[in-house]
Every structure is written in C-alpha cells, then in structure tokens.
Amino acid sequence: MIRLENISKTFIHNKKSIVALKNININVPAGQIYGVIGKSGAGKSTLIRCVNLLEKPTSGSVFVDNQDLTQLSNRQLIHIRRKISMIFQHFNLLSSRTVFDNIALPLELDRTPKAAIKTKVNQLLELVGLTEKANVYPANLSGGQKQRVAIARALANDPKVLLCDEATSALDPETTRSILDLLKSINQKLGLTILLITHEMDVVKQICDQVAVISDGELIEQAPIGEMFSNAKTDIARQFIQSTLHLTIPQDYLQKLSIVPEEGLHPLLRLTFSGVSTDSPLLSQAAKEFNIDNNIISAQMDYAGGVKFGIMLTEMIGSQLNTKNAIQFLQNNNTKVEVLGYV
Numbered sequence: 001m002i003r004l005e006n007i008s009k010t011f012i013h014n015k016k017s018i019v020a021l022k023n024i025n026i027n028v029p030a031g032q033i034y035g036v037i038g039k040s041g042a043g044k045s046t047l048i049r050c051v052n053l054l055e056k057p058t059s060g061s062v063f064v065d066n067q068d069l070t071q072l073s074n075r076q077l078i079h080i081r082r083k084i085s086m087i088f089q090h091f092n093l094l095s096s097r098t099v100f101d102n103i104a105l106p107l108e109l110d111r112t113p114k115a116a117i118k119t120k121v122n123q124l125l126e127l128v129g130l131t132e133k134a135n136v137y138p139a140n141l142s143g144g145q146k147q148r149v150a151i152a153r154a155l156a157n158d159p160k161v162l163l164c165d166e167a168t169s170a171l172d173p174e175t176t177r178s179i180l181d182l183l184k185s186i187n188q189k190l191g192l193t194i195l196l197i198t199h200e201m202d203v204v205k206q207i208c209d210q211v212a213v214i215s216d217g218e219l220i221e222q223a224p225i226g227e228m229f230s231n232a233k234t235d236i237a238r239q240f241i242q243s244t245l246h247l248t249i250p251q252d253y254l255q256k257l258s259i260v261p262e263e264g265l266h267p268l269l270r271l272t273f274s275g276v277s278t279d280s281p282l283l284s285q286a287a288k289e290f291n292i293d294n295n296i297i298s299a300q301m302d303y304a305g306g307v308k309f310g311i312m313l314t315e316m317i318g319s320q321l322n323t324k325n326a327i328q329f330l331q332n333n334n335t336k337v338e339v340l341g342y343v
C-alpha cells in the first residue's frame with residue numbers, strides 16, 4: 001500500500017546541507033501497522049511527511065496505492081491526499097469548533113450534504129467512544145479524548161492510509177495504551193494501513209506488525225516484530241528493546257553486593273531471554289541438571305509478535321562449580337547471563 005523507493009532528503013539551511021534521509025526503502029503491505037522507530041533527529045518526522053509529500057523528497061519515489069505521488073500534479077495530489085490521513089502529537093484540533101464540527105470539517109470541505117455529514121460524524125463518534133462529547137469544545141477534553149477526536153476526523157474521508165506522527169507522545173502510559181488499542185481495532189475493523197513513527201519501543205511492541213529502525217537518516221534494520229524482538233541485529237535496535245524492560249537491583253541487594261566471589265556468597269545474575277531461548281523451562285532444567293537453586297528476585301517477561309522475551313534478576317545458589325556449569329548451560333541455550341556480583 002505504501003512503498004518508498006530510494007528516498008533521500010537534504011535540507012539547505014544557512015547555505016549548509018543537512019542530509020535528513022539517505023536512500024530509504026520501505027514497503028508497507030495493505031492492512032499492516034508498520035512502525036518506524038528512531039532517536040531524536042534520526043529523520044522520523046521527515047520520513048513520515050514524505051509519504052504524503054508535505055515534504056518533497058530530494059530524490060526517490062513515493063508510491064501509495066500504486067500511484068507515484070512524486071509524479072502527480074498539485075491538483076491530483078490534493079485528491080489523493082484525502083486517502084492519506086494524518087494524526088499528530090499535539091492533536092491539531094480547531095479550538096473554536098465543537099467535537100462534532102471538528103470531525104465534520106473534512107466532509108464540509110468535500111461539500112458533503114449536511115444529512116450525510118450528520119450520519120457519518122455520529123458513526124465516527126461512536127467508533128471512537130465520544131458520542132457524549134459531540135457538543136463539547138476541545139479545551140474541555142483530556143489529551144486522550146482530543147486524540148480520539150483527531151482520529152475520528154482523520155477517518156472522515158474513509159482513508160486507505162493513516163499516518164501517525166508521534167500520536168501518543170503527549171499522553172500518559174494508560175491513555176497511550178487506550179489510544180493504541182483504538183488504532184489496532186480501527187486497523188482490524190476497517191482494514192486501514194497504518195504507518196507510525198515513534199521513539200518508544202513500547203508503542204511498537206503494542207501494535208505494530210513490522211518495524212524499521214532509522215538512525216542518522218539511514219534505515220539500519222527492518223523486520224517483523226517477533227523477529228526484531230528475538231533477533232535484533234543492530235545495537236540501536238537492541239537498546240530500544242532493552243528500554244522496554246525495566247528492572248533495577250533492589251537497594252538491600254545493592255548494599256550487600258560484593259564484586260568478588262567469597263565463600264558462602266552466591267552469584268547475582270541478570271538473565272536476558274530472547275525469543276529463541278524462552279520456550280523451554282531452562283531454569284528448572286538447570287536446577288535439576290546442576291543441582292542449583294534459583295532465588296528469583298524480580299523478573300519482567302513480555303510478549304510481542306508471538307515471541308516471549310524478558311529479563312530476570314536471580315540469585316543462583318549452589319557450589320562454585322555447579323553455578324559455573326549452570327551459567328554455561330544457560331548461555332549455550334541463547335540466554336544472556338551477566339554476573340552482577342555476589343550476595
């Protein structure tokens with residue numbers, strides 16, 4: 001549905017060239033949710049704005065629904081943009097219009113008859129769960145409700161593609177989850193293709209089918225979500241994945257942590273499981289085979305794209321030789337083992 005071919009974009013600023021995108025190739029099949037993740041300044045906004053030609057690429061082609069947008073006249077572009085909607089971090093609602101009238105705006109611009117506008121807007125209000133708020137002004141809505149209005153407005157023209165520009169970055173985690181759930185259900189109900197950009201792997205994890213990582217304007221890795229979480233190839237992708245796992249050593253363990261092994265102390269381990277390792281009961285196998293015990297202190301296991309992954313903090317109790325062998329066993333089974341110290 002969306003195909004970017006060799007997209008490059010160079011800005012000229014104060015007579016200096018800034019290369020924002022270098023030879024980007026992305027293919028988003030119809031009906032998919034595709035995430036592009038990158039750090040600040042990586043080129044995400046420029047990339048998403050190239051898809052509807054808000055930003056004109058310096059070179060390359062942008063195909064949406066098999067039409068090369070870079071070859072269209074302005075008039076043709078205006079026409080096809082109705083099928084490519086966009087939502088933004090800061091919602092971009094008109095403060096002088098009610099919720100109903102904000103959603104009605106694209107239909108009014110399209111000269112849709114009043115009765116048809118009323119039917120359509122009411123359907124959209126129901127879809128986003130805001131029927132009660134039809135006559136309220138944006139100032140009296142929460143951030144999540146504002147984004148729901150923006151989503152309803154974006155759907156008014158029955159688009160084929162929805163572009164989401166950091167759509168949940170201004171929202172708290174719970175509201176983020178509910179907006180992402182809404183986007184997923186719209187994707188499933190309407191078969192809408194969604195391209196989103198974000199700097200948060202949690203967002204990608206929750207709803208995307210595929211993900212691309214960009215860094216310094218280059219696409220450095222792309223994969224289906226399960227494959228990315230189980231087998232990320234670049235350090236940047238691995239850092240993003242790590243950022244979804246939050247696990248700290250408790251204070252009392254930190255205080256008694258020795259950096260050298262001593263008689264009577266046991267290794268404190270951080271185990272990182274990737275999708276390749278976690279389908280077998282590795283810890284109990286290690287316990288049986290090497291006569292050790294694991295005192296699990298904290299753990300965070302997660303699931304994305306059909307793959308289980310996670311991290312765990314555990315005190316491994318047993319003789320020095322047995323713990324050494326058990327650690328080797330875990331490593332041989334694709335578990336990353338870090339000895340944080342001895343407790």
Ligand SMILES: Nc1ncnc2c1ncn2[C@@H]1O[C@H](COP(=O)(O)OP(=O)(O)OP(=O)(O)O)[C@@H](O)[C@H]1O
Nearest residue numbers: 011013018020038039040041042043044045046047
């Ligand atoms: N209109 C512009 N003129 C000049 N340089 C620009 C322009 N827009 C973006 N850039 C530059 O292009 C690079 C990529 O910017 P872009 O906004 O696409 O990154 P981003 O990944 O979206 O970052 P952020 O998450 O901080 O918004 C940056 O170096 C930025 O300074």
